Amino acid sequence: MNCTLHDSLHDETLKLVKEERRLTGLVIENLQKIQDANLHLKMGYSSLFEYAVKALGYSESCAYRRISAVKMARVLPEIKEKLNSGELNLTNLSMAQSFFSREKIDVPEQKSVLEKIENCSKRETEKILVREFGVRALPPKREVVKATAGDEALLHVRLKQVTLEKLDRLKNLRAHKNPKMAYADLIDDMCEYMLKKLDPMAKHSAEAKFAAPIKGPHIRGPSSNPRHIPSRLKRQIWQRDQGQCTYADPTTGRRCDSRHLLQIDHIHPVCLGGPATEKNLRLLCHAHHRLRDG
Template sequence: MNLKALDQNELDYRMKDLAKKEREILHEVLETLKEIDARKSYLEFGFASLFEYLVQGVGYSEGSAQRRIDAARLLRELPVMAEKIQSGELNLSQISLLQKAIREVTRIRDVPVTTEQKMEILENLGKKSFAQTQQQVAAFFDLPIAQATQQRVQADESVRIELTLSKEAFAKIKNAQELLSHAVSSQDLAVFLEYLADKVIKQKTGRKDSGDIKGPTKTNTAAQVKLKTKKGLLKNQPCCQWVDSQTGRQCKSKWLLQVDHKQSRWADGDHKIENLQVLCAAHNKLKYLQEAGIRNIS
């Protein structure tokens, strides 16, 4: 189509029609994503998480992927939201902002946000700008609005810090998070930094808690052997070895890595190194569930 041949009214009509179709397609995307999430199909596709599937498998940017995940999961809980998305009353940025606030409230106050509360705040966000949405959400949950300052002490004496890392420095931090993911399963950088601070303080001050090892025991010796085996495996298998049988794609996640028996113990598999492999926790669980089905059939 030659757009230059269209007059102003025709361009306006075309733009609004395309925007409407775009919102309709977005709703279909979210419904499809919701079903993939419910089935955990991304594991079968060879990805450790829904986020990795959208970024690496589908091609979304990280921000776009997270916004769609937030919207799909909220849509599952609040189906009425579909109409608001299709009409343009709500957009992904607003929904993602709301979901982030809900996670923060749950984490800080250890109290889940109810479906009724979510519905109430959504009713007030229609046609609001992003700045207005920030104010509405912050007021509703009694949360401070994030400021674009480098360092700011907030009402509860917490400190908000904004910093820029080089590509190399960020890669080092991500690698450290992966290596310590069994101790700190959250990918939240603030949680990880607090964990590191606790470890350094304990090491430098000599303080020990009741969970520290008191001395060598048979149990500790076995644990050390197991740890040595895992370290040896990780040298040759530094990531999840799960492979999608349909596409041949390997998961390659480095998050929550576990040692798995290729031929399981219930099927007379042994502990020899040749029978061991590294899987992420998600694919290790999937393998167990698949094998449980086989055992039930037999």
């Protein structure tokens, strides 16, 4: 490759990188506007992260870094300029942002740290954070789930010693059923047990199978509290909505697929006389419940 070609290729790449940073800045600004207008919620996504992954096609780590920048720019809008100039990059920014929010670091201190990590690599940023704040600045060990061949998965978690001792006690208590019980068998047993107790859908199936018809003198009378929803009706709603948020984008029909923090919502509000009936109740995730109230 001759010298002129070498130089022009380098110049062109430099221009592209500059443009790439400018575009990233614009994406972050747009994500901020989308969040302000709750557009991601209206489109049927339960969080900005879910929107960035499922609607924009970012990998989880790319989405996480961009959303960290959105959060940081709300507190310190000047970081947009620094991202644009390349003084800060998304990796060291998201590392700092995650630490700041975890440890509730105040804004002046955030500013001073950001100045120190300008033009730093990930490794250098980590060193600076540890120098300033000690080991608490290191990111907590993440739980890792990996798919393996067949229908198994590998779960890597860090347990407290006391938790491990509890697991061992449970293994001993279950030894009559399975003397060679592995932790994986025990976790499966625990899941079955907890789901029977906590999952309204599991409760509903068990009840449908075994429950006696509701009649006789032991039936509790209707509650005078208009917000009260009888347990059996709650379970019917969970079963009907398949334990999933029912919000759907009115334009595309996309249904929110969140199963996190679900709440039973009155379609016609209680304060306006909405009754606790199957027709007037539905499951909504926390985010869509708030959108409705907002």
